[in-house]
Amino acid sequence: MAKSSQDSSKENAHATPRALRETTLNEARRALILDAARSVFFELGLEGASLREIAKRAGYSPGAIYNYFNNREEIYAALLSESLERLKEAVDNADGDAAEQAAPALLRARAMAFFRFYQDNPQDMDLGFYLFNGAQPRGLTPQLNQQLNDQLQATLLPIQEMLINLGLKEADAVAETTAIFAHAVGLLMLHHTKRIRLFKQDAQALFERYLDFLARRIP
Amino acid sequence: MAKSSQDSSKENAHATPRALRETTLNEARRALILDAARSVFFELGLEGASLREIAKRAGYSPGAIYNYFNNREEIYAALLSESLERLKEAVDNADGDAAEQAAPALLRARAMAFFRFYQDNPQDMDLGFYLFNGAQPRGLTPQLNQQLNDQLQATLLPIQEMLINLGLKEADAVAETTAIFAHAVGLLMLHHTKRIRLFKQDAQALFERYLDFLARRIP
Amino acid sequence: MAKSSQDSSKENAHATPRALRETTLNEARRALILDAARSVFFELGLEGASLREIAKRAGYSPGAIYNYFNNREEIYAALLSESLERLKEAVDNADGDAAEQAAPALLRARAMAFFRFYQDNPQDMDLGFYLFNGAQPRGLTPQLNQQLNDQLQATLLPIQEMLINLGLKEADAVAETTAIFAHAVGLLMLHHTKRIRLFKQDAQALFERYLDFLARRIP
């Protein structure tokens, strides 16, 4: 089944050459559709992102899409999942040269990586808001919904870990992580909708300011 | 020009009795439509809020609506404007019995009033997100957009004033107001989309926590 | 509301000239659509009878149809209802010159009228089979279903009355009416599907034969 490409690496373990080739092809085509979907979504936004348009850009007839996805929402879910993967990578790689540095520096690096990812990729935020709207977005199976939730949480783990590392108790670390997340989200909203201009403020500067205050609270 | 009734008070300044009567009638009918729109929007959400449904509830035919609004978005804008009025009222009345209290208490009361308004009225948040998405939402004239922006800012003024009152410089007060706003928005997003459950946190508690830390920074 | 034209005669009782004109126009347009639907249904059968095709033949866009009918099934229901009206008329008028005749002659005249109606109008049979398929055809409200059932029954009443007139007890008359109905339906099926050719028989002759035997049983 082409439709469940998630862990194809394992599935391919003992595949025949032919099956392997087909799976690979399939994934390439799935990726093609996802690329088209992303481009549509980013250019035309939610409203313009119709199956027709996605199919057209992918060079497919509308019906063909259903060989790779069960419905429109699943495409978005796949897009979001992939976006969260990139986010996770961004946060995981935040330490970079600073890997040897002290915990406070690492905390800041990771939080900033999170912030910068969404600051630099506004469309990824839209994606998240679209699908994270409501407890269980229509069209998504509970499994898919759960998976996306898990991915989101995994993304924030490196920040939480560092807070614990800095001496916070588990409970406090979770609360603080949530607060950091919320603060970032709020600022990013203001930033991307340009409402922040009303206050003549800069989102990134404000987020750094928040981290400054945080650093003072956690010695 | 029945369609731009916003500042009708000024327009009416030198109106003839007949024109005045008509304008008044017009506004009453506009209000009727807005009532219908609000009820639709609150009951069925954005998706279900079709012009037809609004017209039906207002006792009008679909076409008649266009005598009062240029398009569907304008109705939403009017709804949002009215929502912002209610928000402003909520914040302005926050002092309540505490009016005689010290500045820190007032700051907290006002910030909490803002937070609570959106916590208790999720639909008002939806409205805001729908129209505040993007620099100049489709279907809205720059004037209308500006007006909504102004209303939003006016809403936060009481908080900013109190920060100045507490000794912050104008610039710092604006920054802090923005930060409070952002933090509230971020938490409210997590709250209404129920994502906050992932972290097993409570939005209001976290917001109060934020205000606690703020109070320590501003003695 | 144009959509419930059923008892428009009563509704029009005290209508203003304008309302009257509009109602009349409306019914004419409804009739236009029904004509188109009938022609589609009769030419292309069930499968080809799409809303699109009906709209095209009626000179309407697909969406316009929905001003007159709530869905596709309702059109068919209206078609069937109208067909049953014609059937009823045929049976009611069966006595004709024979009105003065003896009961046995009248019974035969009525039964034959029923039979002939469906023999001469095969499409009306298709219509009936389509909508009378299953206890409550999808898309039909219970009310509509009930109405059609009632119409069907009313159609057979003149036959039943005559059987009572001939001395049958109520219960026997109902059973016999049902049997006559079933026999007619069975023969008509064989006739219209041309299966009767296999037996080199003539449907009408067989039905008359059935009535002959019946006459002998009921002296």
Place this chain on the structure above:
Amino acid sequence: MAKSSQDSSKENAHATPRALRETTLNEARRALILDAARSVFFELGLEGASLREIAKRAGYSPGAIYNYFNNREEIYAALLSESLERLKEAVDNADGDAAEQAAPALLRARAMAFFRFYQDNPQDMDLGFYLFNGAQPRGLTPQLNQQLNDQLQATLLPIQEMLINLGLKEADAVAETTAIFAHAVGLLMLHHTKRIRLFKQDAQALFERYLDFLARRIP
């Protein structure tokens, strides 16, 4: 020519061992598909019986089906053919313990067997109506159509024989057989569509009543 497997016994007469094996295999696979089709058809009805679903249940890909049938209708034809076989079997076996009984009892037993078969297997009736609709159903070759007609006729032969046995002339026996067939079909229609409820009658009781009257006419 795998696709016209109907009289494979003759075709195999002088087949090479290899061809024989292949033909046998083929028929087994055809049967597999038919089993799947039957299960789909009985579970989901005509509407839900898509080629895809049939293929899935048969463990085939959609395309593979076309190696065994030229189109969807042909599958239904095969299903109907098989249904008629079962019907024939039911009628042929009707005599049962009554085989030694008098002709009137046998006539009744056979007619009732016919009736009961369709009363107990509504889906077999649907199948028949689907394909016996119109002189030469779409998608069916004249040959196939002829074959199904023959099968249907063969089914009624035991009844006709018994009528002759009871003294009816050939012509009368055919007419009476047709009438019995029609009466059964009409009642079964009323029964399966539940219309018979309108008259508060029982289909089987009415059919027995018909046979009672018939018995009196044929001493």
Place this chain on the structure above:
DNA sequence: GATGAATGAGAATTCATTCAT
């Protein structure tokens, strides 16, 4: 023989908006 990707036509609805009346 079998696959399954792809087509292309088609399905019923919905809706904001326009405009003659």
Place this chain on the structure above:
DNA sequence: CATGAATGAATTCTCATTCAT
């Protein structure tokens, strides 16, 4: 002012069938 009929474009999704592999 108000009507409501009409448009026309759009929506997602389904399916029998074909065909390169």
